[in-house]
Amino acid sequence: MTSVQTKLYSDDASLVVVLIDVNPYFWATAASGVGGGVNHSSATIPFAKFLNSMIAFLNSLTLLNQSNQVVLIATGINSCGYIYDSGTKGSEGSGKVMEVSSEILRRLEEFVDRDKKLGKLQGMAVGSNVSSLVSGSLSLALCYIQRVFRSGAIHPQPRILCLQASPDGPEQYVAIMNAIFSAQRSMVPIDSCVVGMQNSAFLQQASYITGGVYLKPPQLDGLFEYLASVFATDLQSRNFLHLPKPAGVDFRASCFCHKKTIDMGYVCSVCLSIFCKHHKKCSTCGSEFNHVPQNPNSASNLKS
Amino acid sequence: MQTSGPNRDRSINLSGSFFGLLIWRHLDCSGCFSFSREALLRLDRPKERLFSSPVRLRPARRKHRIRLLFPDESALQYPKPEAFCNSIPTWEMASINIAAKYKISLKEPGIAGVLRMAEERFTFTPHDPRSDPKFDGPFRGVKAHKFSKDGSKQALLNIQLHEGGAYIFDFESFSERNVCRDFVGRVLAKLQSVAPAKVDKAVPNKTAPSVSGEQLSAMEMERRMKLLREDSELQKLHKQFVMTGILTESEFWATRKNLLDDAVHNLTKQRTGFKSSMLADIRPSIDGRSNKVHFNLTAEIIDQIFAEKPAVHRAFLEFVPNKMSAKDFWKKYCEADLLHKTKNVVAAAAEAAEDEELAMFLKRDDILANEVRQKIKRVDPTLDMEADQADDYLHLPGHGILHGGRKDTSDAENELSRRTLSQDLNRHAAVVLEGRTLDVESGDIMAVAEAHVMSKKGSSIETSDKSENQERQEKACRMTELEDLQGPRRLPYASLCIKDPRDYFDSQQANALNSLGDNGVGFTSIDNSLSLEESYTYLIKQISEAKVKGHIDIVEPDVALKVLDGLNNHLSSTKHHIVKNPLVSVLDRLPVAIKDELMDHWTLIQELLRHFWSSYPITTGYLYNKVLRIKEAMAQIYHKLQEIKESVHSDCRHLVFLLVQPMLQALDAAFAQYEADDQKRSAKGAKPNGFFKQG
Ligand SMILES: [Zn+2]
Ligand SMILES: [Zn+2]
Numbered sequence: 001m002t003s004v005q006t007k008l009y010s011d012d013a014s015l016v017v018v019l020i021d022v023n024p025y026f027w028a029t030a031a032s033g034v035g036g037g038v039n040h041s042s043a044t045i046p047f048a049k050f051l052n053s054m055i056a057f058l059n060s061l062t063l064l065n066q067s068n069q070v071v072l073i074a075t076g077i078n079s080c081g082y083i084y085d086s087g088t089k090g091s092e093g094s095g096k097v098m099e100v101s102s103e104i105l106r107r108l109e110e111f112v113d114r115d116k117k118l119g120k121l122q123g124m125a126v127g128s129n130v131s132s133l134v135s136g137s138l139s140l141a142l143c144y145i146q147r148v149f150r151s152g153a154i155h156p157q158p159r160i161l162c163l164q165a166s167p168d169g170p171e172q173y174v175a176i177m178n179a180i181f182s183a184q185r186s187m188v189p190i191d192s193c194v195v196g197m198q199n200s201a202f203l204q205q206a207s208y209i210t211g212g213v214y215l216k217p218p219q220l221d222g223l224f225e226y227l228a229s230v231f232a233t234d235l236q237s238r239n240f241l242h243l244p245k246p247a248g249v250d251f252r253a254s255c256f257c258h259k260k261t262i263d264m265g266y267v268c269s270v271c272l273s274i275f276c277k278h279h280k281k282c283s284t285c286g287s288e289f290n291h292v293p294q295n296p297n298s299a300s301n302l303k304s
Numbered sequence: 305m306q307t308s309g310p311n312r313d314r315s316i317n318l319s320g321s322f323f324g325l326l327i328w329r330h331l332d333c334s335g336c337f338s339f340s341r342e343a344l345l346r347l348d349r350p351k352e353r354l355f356s357s358p359v360r361l362r363p364a365r366r367k368h369r370i371r372l373l374f375p376d377e378s379a380l381q382y383p384k385p386e387a388f389c390n391s392i393p394t395w396e397m398a399s400i401n402i403a404a405k406y407k408i409s410l411k412e413p414g415i416a417g418v419l420r421m422a423e424e425r426f427t428f429t430p431h432d433p434r435s436d437p438k439f440d441g442p443f444r445g446v447k448a449h450k451f452s453k454d455g456s457k458q459a460l461l462n463i464q465l466h467e468g469g470a471y472i473f474d475f476e477s478f479s480e481r482n483v484c485r486d487f488v489g490r491v492l493a494k495l496q497s498v499a500p501a502k503v504d505k506a507v508p509n510k511t512a513p514s515v516s517g518e519q520l521s522a523m524e525m526e527r528r529m530k531l532l533r534e535d536s537e538l539q540k541l542h543k544q545f546v547m548t549g550i551l552t553e554s555e556f557w558a559t560r561k562n563l564l565d566d567a568v569h570n571l572t573k574q575r576t577g578f579k580s581s582m583l584a585d586i587r588p589s590i591d592g593r594s595n596k597v598h599f600n601l602t603a604e605i606i607d608q609i610f611a612e613k614p615a616v617h618r619a620f621l622e623f624v625p626n627k628m629s630a631k632d633f634w635k636k637y638c639e640a641d642l643l644h645k646t647k648n649v650v651a652a653a654a655e656a657a658e659d660e661e662l663a664m665f666l667k668r669d670d671i672l673a674n675e676v677r678q679k680i681k682r683v684d685p686t687l688d689m690e691a692d693q694a695d696d697y698l699h700l701p702g703h704g705i706l707h708g709g710r711k712d713t714s715d716a717e718n719e720l721s722r723r724t725l726s727q728d729l730n731r732h733a734a735v736v737l738e739g740r741t742l743d744v745e746s747g748d749i750m751a752v753a754e755a756h757v758m759s760k761k762g763s764s765i766e767t768s769d770k771s772e773n774q775e776r777q778e779k780a781c782r783m784t785e786l787e788d789l790q791g792p793r794r795l796p797y798a799s800l801c802i803k804d805p806r807d808y809f810d811s812q813q814a815n816a817l818n819s820l821g822d823n824g825v826g827f828t829s830i831d832n833s834l835s836l837e838e839s840y841t842y843l844i845k846q847i848s849e850a851k852v853k854g855h856i857d858i859v860e861p862d863v864a865l866k867v868l869d870g871l872n873n874h875l876s877s878t879k880h881h882i883v884k885n886p887l888v889s890v891l892d893r894l895p896v897a898i899k900d901e902l903m904d905h906w907t908l909i910q911e912l913l914r915h916f917w918s919s920y921p922i923t924t925g926y927l928y929n930k931v932l933r934i935k936e937a938m939a940q941i942y943h944k945l946q947e948i949k950e951s952v953h954s955d956c957r958h959l960v961f962l963l964v965q966p967m968l969q970a971l972d973a974a975f976a977q978y979e980a981d982d983q984k985r986s987a988k989g990a991k992p993n994g995f996f997k998q999g
Contacts, residue, residue: 024839031842047846048853055850056858098854105851109844116840170809174802201812222867224858229871242875256807271802274811284808285801 011236013067015148015156017141019163020054020083022074022112023132026166026196045195045220051108053224054163055101060228062086067154071144074108075137075164076115077130078122082140083107087148131169134162134202138179138190145188157235159189159212162203165196172202180206189213191231195220213243256284402484405474406430410460414474421487426463428471441471449488454478461485479924524564531563538563540904541911550937551915555930559914578608578736599638606749609637610756611735614671619664620753628661630749640665672731682772686783891963894956901948902963905941909967912938916974922981935978942971 030044045053058070072084084104138160145158160183180202183190189212192203199216207214217226233241254261255276266275271285281288400421405414406428417430427440445465452460459481464470475481532539538560545551557564610617616637624630640662891899916934919927945964952960 022843024836024843027846028839028842031846046849047843048850049858051847051850052853053858101854102851105847109847112840112843112847116836119836168809170806171804173805173809177808201809205812217867219863219867219870221860222863225864225867226871229868244871244874254811256811259810271800273807284803286803 009155010067011157012065012234013069013154013156014061014065014234015069015071015145015158016061016161017071017073017144017158018054018058018161019073019075019134019137019141020050021132021134021163021165021195022076022108022115023130023166024077024112024116025130026132030165030197044197045223049221050163050165050195050223051105053227055104056224057227057232058084058086058104059097059100061232064232064234067156069148069156071141072104073137073140073144074111075132075134076111076118077132078115078118079111080133080136080140081111081114082144083111087152131172132164132166133172134164134169135172135175135179138162138176138183138206142179142182142186142188145186158186159191159235161191161193161231162206163193163195164200164203165194167196167198168200168202176202176206180209183210189235193217193223193226193231195223213245215244400483400487402480403476404428404461404480404484407472407474410472419473419484421484421491423491426488428473439471441465443488443491446488446492449485449492451481451485454482461488463488527564528557531560537907541907544908545911545937548937550912550933551930555915559918577739578611597638597642599634599641601634601638603749603752606634607752607756608735610753611738612731613669614675615669616665617753617756618671619661621757623661624750624753636661637665672727676727682776684776685780893959894963898948898952898956898960902960905945905948906967908941909938909970912941913970913974917977920977920981922985931978935975938971938974942968945971 027047027050031046058072061070062068069087070084071082071087074081074083084100084107086100141160145160148158149155180190183206188210190203190206190210191212192200192207192214194200194203194214194216204214206212213230215226215230217223219226230243233243252261252263253265253274255265256273257275257277257279260276262274262276266278267273268275268282268285268287268289270287271282273282273284275283279289402419402421403416404419405416406419407414415430415432417428420427420429423443425440425442445467447464447466449464450462452458455478459475459478461473461475461481461484462470463473473481473484475484532542542556546553546556610620620630620633624633628636636659894902912934916931916938919931919934922928922931945968949957949960949964
């Protein structure tokens with residue numbers, strides 16, 4: 001065991017974990033134009049172009065500072081996996097852009113293959129809405145950041161960039177929120193760049209809670225420019241820059257029963273579900289509430 | 305029986321089913337007046353007038369009416385039947401009669417009768433004269449009183465006696481019980497304040513807030529005054545509401561019990577610990593002319609010497625005062641100390657050979673050595689000795705410890721001196737951490753020495769040794785355990801059962817997306833016309849295309865310009881969009897004066913609203929009056945807010961509007977509640993004496 005050394009805290013060194021959405025349904029559908037993009041050229045982007053923009057962005061990140069570290073994680077529909085880590089290359093790989101690019105693409109191919117096989121193994125019965133496992137890749141990213149914190153000589157400034165394309169997977173709510181909160185606790189901002197057709201409620205919250213940047217580029221063919229001008233800024237520089245901020249996020253809750261926005265309501269003490277009126281039983285977790293709440297109006301009616 | 309100051313309010317809660325007579329006595333004149341419950345009154349008359357002149361109170365012939373006769377023969381009539389006596393200044397309740405059931409135990413039905421309370425004693429007379437428990441007890445014998453919570457099953461009052469045992473009374477309503485409860489409380493407070501006579505100075509402080517209803521001890525008063533002094537915001541509120549009579553003193557403090565409680569806790573005197581500087585710092589002052597060396601030992605230093613050097617303490621107990629005086633003892637100690645400091649080993653040895661007592665100080669402390677040996681046994685075997693290796697600052701220049709009166713940068717010349725330095729350091733650290741268990745203010749060295757004996761008895765090491773040993777072994781086992789040799793350790797937990805986490809998402813998504821201007825267009829699930837196989841094939845194909853294409857076309861000048869333009873426009877538009885920025889920045893945009901004024905109003909409104917809403921439902925006339933008072937105060941503030949809104953400069957009118965609007969809304973809600981309640985009240989038909997009958 002090495003004796004504990006004081007780590008070098010550096011403002012300049014960034015650790016950027018980039019999560020890319022490798023949802024086959026989304027990319028294939030978007031390309032075939034069935035997804036209903038009216039303005040096809042700017043509403044969607046072919047996967048190849050997406051990849052090239054992203055790889056160019058990764059390269060420019062490593063060029064910004066030699067102690068920057070970039071990690072790429074792919075988010076599939078059956079699995080998530082590490083694709084690339086600039087830190088493991090040492091110094092020799094950093095200069096050769098083409099090598100990096102071809103390695104990323106090769107590993108991505110392997111990943112897609114593996115993801116496909118996994119799907120067959122599990123017998124993908126689900127046909128309709130297949131969402132990418134964002135919660136999984138967020139967790140991988142957070143774990144990786146923790147590992148970097150605990151090893152190496154430099155303590156870099158960490159952040160996560162989530163390049164999401166496919167719509168949110170509501171079934172991952174709890175897992176994603178947990179990941180967001182742990183990112184908040186470990187002070188890791190989650191930047192979000194939505195390249196899909198619709199905004200992501202998850203990422204909006206993630207960026208809001210962790211203090212990251214949320215952006216849905218209106219001009220997708222200029223994806224690289226967005227990445228380079230908004231998401232390349234390190235955390236130190238963000239103090240002095242004016243980055244795009246959502247015009248205000250409405251996080252008011254709506255009730256689970258009618259989905260209408262409420263200011264005041266009943267909250268299940270077990271699972272925190274929200275209801276607009278008192279229920280005997282929680283529809284989410286099945287807890288039974290036996291206590292009838294004290295309503296001041298009814299109480300005064302009982303009197304006299 | 306002296307009351308404190310002239311500005312005393314008396315507030316009583318009365319309920320509809322009041323029984324018997326209330327007898328009031330004016331404290332300044334000796335006459336007693338009585339009036340029946342129909343003649344309860346409300347005094348709208350400015351208080352000052354009542355204070356300044358004795359008043360005769362006489363029930364008018366006609367019902368619901370009362371006349372106040374002033375010495376100058378001016379009279380006031382109070383014809384309002386719905387109002388009743390809420391705050392009669394300077395009147396002291398002399399006795400009350402209230403119907404109650406006396407219970408020997410809680411379970412019993414109890415015996416109906418009349419409970420009469422007077423200044424000196426309380427008596428209970430059963431309705432049925434043949435019934436047994438007719439008693440008469442002095443309040444002097446009462447230790448304390450307890451009561452059931454308002455709104456609980458029974459309205460109980462439990463009067464506990466010094467000699468053990470208690471009287472339990474069951475009342476028909478809580479308000480009746482509260483009258484008795486408050487009465488007992490007042491009498492007891494009075495008795496207690498009389499007992500330690502002269503302590504109570506009655507605080508005739510001019511800045512003192514007027515004390516209402518409750519009898520406050522001087523200490524309680526002091527506490528409140530202190531809180532007000534320390535918190536200017538609180539003081540402002542107090543001045544605004546209590547001084548102007550909108551809230552009574554007790555109402556004001558009732559919502560701030562936690563503050564008062566904290567103040568009580570802070571009263572317990574905190575003892576300071578040992579100084580963190582080391583003992584070695586008692587440096588002698590050397591007189592240049594004579595060859596004398598002066599040591600200055602204070603009681604505090606001696607206390608520290610006793611704590612850090614148990615052998616010296618033992619010697620002190622042994623020798624003083626039988627063998628030598630305390631002065632001689634410390635002289636010897638200092639001599640030894642000086643020898644030690646100068647590191648004159650030869651001289652020390654020679655002196656020690658001659659002087660038995662001096663030798664004792666030069667020896668190593670055997671008690672400490674023993675303790676250290678014990679401690680080493682208890683060191684955690686898994687302790688990582690390397691962990692602080694890098695923390696050794698001694699080798700750095702400019703670091704060092706004042707030890708033995710001079711800067712002692714690590715002179716490795718003498719192994720022994722280094723060891724004792726680290727030992728001294730550790731010992732000192734241990735003593736500082738242990739803390740002081742006794743006061744040394746007395747300055748009596750003998751007492752200090754004795755106290756150390758006592759404190760040592762308490763903290764013997766051996767007592768806890770056995771269990772600690774066990775614990776240590778378990779810990780060692782845990783630390784050295786090989787994980788893969790153990791079965792999986794499962795913590796018992798109840799897993800959260802959630803049928804469909806999608807609900808959580810749905811409950812947020814709509815709002816979140818709306819705010820971004822996504823009005824559901826394209827919010828359909830991914831079209832599934834493509835098979836999974838095809839989709840994967842597309843991905844692979846695209847990846848190979850990416851390989852071929854490379855980064856040739858990623859930056860297109862016209863697109864880049866568009867993106868930059870778009871971003872810039874977006875940024876500049878959100879920057880100047882005031883409404884959507886958080887409220888904090890709105891406040892900062894305002895001129896300081898307006899901001900402060902608004903914030904002041906807001907704190908006032910909050911305080912008033914808190915009192916207003918906590919008064920509902922209105923069950924007693926007291927609450928009725930309180931609400932009335934508060935409502936008027938709120939109306940004033942409302943008016944002021946309106947004025948601000950209109951008078952403000954047009955530059956920040958919109959901002960002010962944004963801030964004032966929620967305040968007005970909060971007030972409007974309160975007024976609406978007041979109106980609704982008032983209508984309900986009049987629809988039901990108010991009772992003649994102005995409050996509802998319960999039950
Ligand atoms: Zn509902
Ligand atoms: Zn629930």
